[in-house]
Amino acid sequence: MTQPTKPDSTRETILATGRKLVTVQGFGGMGLSTLLKASGVPKGSFYHYFPSKEAFGQALLQDYVDDYLARVDAILARDLNGADKLLTFCDAWLDHEREAGLVNTCLVVKLGAEVADLSDTMRAVLDAGARALVTRLAAMLREGVADGSLRLQDLTDQTAHHAAQVLYAQFLGAAILSKLAHDPHPLEAVVQDIKTRLVTGA
């Protein structure tokens, strides 16, 4: 008989609170009671929106992937050459100052290995998100080679995709090393490596 007056805002509150919690606690480590308490939402309300914790996890990751790709699309749409788009993405990723920095809140880093063995629906959402990001990074690389701001040997769609995949892998792995070391140096080393190898005249 509950009639939420702002159903979407309740859903969004649960998702936003959940995103903050899993970024620190992981998905398995975040108890439902902790989430409900932090959201200020009763259990019945939660199950009104999400049939299970896994369904909630799937919605949370989809929401995250949509936001993330929108940020990357905004970079792609800017009036910049390919190298500057790539470096803008690097800056957004590295941004330590703001809580919104992509690396501190990256759920592929935080949850990728966890959900890969835990939930196939959650795994599929993150996998599709990672693939969509690699496609966008490959587009930046192709743009940069076309406008002369980036260098890549033997540019084809396949080599650009391959290079984008390796580049993204570098970021993810360096994020783990930086988290373990409590030190941004591994991430900075990767950005330096990208500049040295890919940016013409850097």
Added chain:
Amino acid sequence: MTQPTKPDSTRETILATGRKLVTVQGFGGMGLSTLLKASGVPKGSFYHYFPSKEAFGQALLQDYVDDYLARVDAILARDLNGADKLLTFCDAWLDHEREAGLVNTCLVVKLGAEVADLSDTMRAVLDAGARALVTRLAAMLREGVADGSLRLQDLTDQTAHHAAQVLYAQFLGAAILSKLAHDPHPLEAVVQDIKTRLVTGA
């Protein structure tokens, strides 16, 4: 009043069982009761060896790091040039066939992001292990440049360390992407990238 007849073997049983469980379930996701049941060890015995779950996690990671570095040291000690040592490491990492393949059992991939926010003692063990591995990869790179089997621009101790760190980050990130995709291609792309960039005459 318990007098275990084989104390070390009980400890080793708990550690070996725990390693298998956390490789799938993560550390937070592995309940102590599951571990005790799978090990066939009573709770009192567990607490005889480990004062807490965190202390157990720390011992488990130290045991893992020690084994891992021993495998890498065995590669370093072989009568091979630097490139072949690096490629032997790549093969060991990629080995899909055997359960003992480094990537399938890699606890830095599986637990790195989880324990970084969960336990400072566990984080410190994995961080020290990652640093020790980077040091060994840097040694392979320096050997390979010295014997002409690897190429690296402007070789110094610092650039070798930097290159080893980026190389290890690539592996870790590609392992996450391969886990998410249920597809070895991201890992194979990284090995191909290493061959193209670093191995002379490849």
